Amino acid sequence: MKSAKPWRSLAVALGLTLVVAVAVACSPASDQRGQSSRGPSPTKTSPPAAAAPVQPLDKTVTLRILGSTDLKDMEEVMAEASRATNVKVEISYVGSPVGAQMVAAGQTDGKFDALWFASNAYLPLQPGAIDKVATSTKIMTSPVSFGLDTDVAKRLGWDRKSPTWAEIARAASAKKFTFGMSDPSVSNAAFSSLANIAAALSGGGEVLKTSEVDAVAPQLRRFFAAQKMTAESASDLADKFLAQAGKPGNPDGIVNYESKLIALNASGKLAKPLTVVIPADGVISADFPFALLNGANPDIKSAYAVLLDWLRSPAGQQLIMDKTNRRPAAPGVKPDPKFGDRVLVELPFPAQRAVLDRLLTSYLNSIRRATQSIYVLDLSGSMKGERIQALRRALISLAGGTRSISSSGYAVFRQRERVTIIGYSSRVRSPKVFTISAKNPDKDLAQIRAAARKLDTDNGNTATFSALREAYRLADQQIASNPGALTSVVLMTDGETNRGIKFGEFSAFYRKLPQATQTVPTFAVKVGPADAKTLGQVAGRTGGRVFTATGVRLTKPFREIRAYQ
Secondary structure (H helix, E strand, O other), X not given: XXXXXXXXXXXXXXXXXXXXXXXXXXXXXXXXXXXXXXXXXXOOOOOOOOOOOOOOOOXXXXXXXXXXHHHHHHHHHHHHHHHHHOXXXXXXXXXXXXXXXXXXXXXXXXXXXXXXXXOOOOHHHOOOOHHHEEEEEEOEEEEEEEEEEHHHHHXXXXXXXXXXXXXXHHHHHOOOOOEEOOOOOOEHHHHXXXXXXXXXXHOOOOOOOHHHHHHHHHHHHHHHOOEEEOOOOHHHHHHHHHHXXXXXXXXXXXXXXXXXXXXXXXXXXXXXXXEEEOOXXXXXXXXXXXXXXXXXXXXXXXXXXXXXXXXXXXXXXXXXXXXXXXXXXXOOOOOOHHHOOOOOOEOXXXXXXXXXXXXXXXXXXXXXXXXXXXXXEEOOHHHOOHHHHHHHHHHHHHHHHOOEOOEOOOOXXXXXXXXXXXXXXXXXXXXXXXXXXXXXHHHHHHHHHHHHHOOOOOOOOOOHHHHHHHHHHHHHHHHHHOOOOEEEEEEEEOOOOOOOOOHHHHHHHHHOOOHHHHOOOEEEEEOOOOOHXXXXXXXXXXXXXXXXXXXXXXXXXXHHHHHHO
């Protein structure tokens, strides 16, 4: 497989990208939270926190914001901000690098008034993007941490002493703990950790060089052998870890934002709190800069200014700390004791496109555990026409057949991946199995594209659970032959089951499977009138998730699922 062009791939691939942080471990005795001080300096000189109450606008003004997906937990904060300022906020969510690509391509021109990414570090990497920003001020920070089972942290001595990135890597390589981490090609919480671990193992200093990525790949491969869970974003990973808490096969901990780990401990839903371990040798901090775009009219400028003042006011900063567990960014606002009082050591984010591309490509194709993806595809009569054409396009795209601003070069089938296609209608068709080799991936991907073009419907009905049972039988065999691989099932259907076994019969079969096979998630893609309730039951039972296709557009949900595989 040819490596995707560095920035084009990166900007679309990192769906939930935050240039985020890492710092010093904190034990249960210190409230189970990371210990550190405030984050780095703002992107541009920031005003002090407002000393007097912020005066609202005389009239309601709507501010259209293109913001990071991680801002979804700011709903209560923004509702209060709107009440206090008379600024109506409309946020469209996107990954930070994707947003930077949109800015550079002119896709924000006339559509948005402001940007609110996790970091503006990607804007200078896109020609002309940073020039469209009039001003930018940071709002809050949060470091990336390891949330570890309390007993594991004590056994490793990390409840008393902060480990370095290299020490964490050595412990994982020695299988002293297992962990979950989101996909670094779409989540910067994961990418920051990947970059810091690679830099620490290289021994070449804090800034990772392209030449060092290949050298540390064997060590990284041993480290990621301890990974047992993946997800699209930091939020999804936290939710998945919580849903699987107490179940066999759940990892000992997760790599996530400090704010998410604090929230997990505060939820009361874990049998015991996680110890928040923040590496001692440095962090990359997300500062969530709020940026006004050039060309704003006076009303928009006023709305931006008053909203910025409120967000950085003592009341705004306090509400952000209370509701999202992020650190304050405004001078004069005292950080909550839950953050501790140690000083963060700031590390530089890898700023070269070539380094980012090489690290992500190496991670997906050779460093992380190999993957096994089983696609269970509804080919019944109702899939004729536009739906079967959309299905073909989606699979061809995953097999490297599409390159566009909306399709990431990372969201494709990877080297070492075993891809299985099982079509079904009234009967279950014979599975077709492909393995993407490292020596000649282009040839193997071409075979998948050819098979996708030949997919066709018949006049049959819909035996969904008979097909899903066959997928799990095959998954059981594949796990036995390759126990180290991360295995998943993708189920796509546009109708209700009216042939073959029912959900209850599938459930009885599933409960008898070996534990390793029961941990295989099913990601269901709902098309048209498919039964959402039943698909939700399947996803819930197996630890997966339901994705809903918009109309007959299947490429988007199929690509989104790649972050979980």
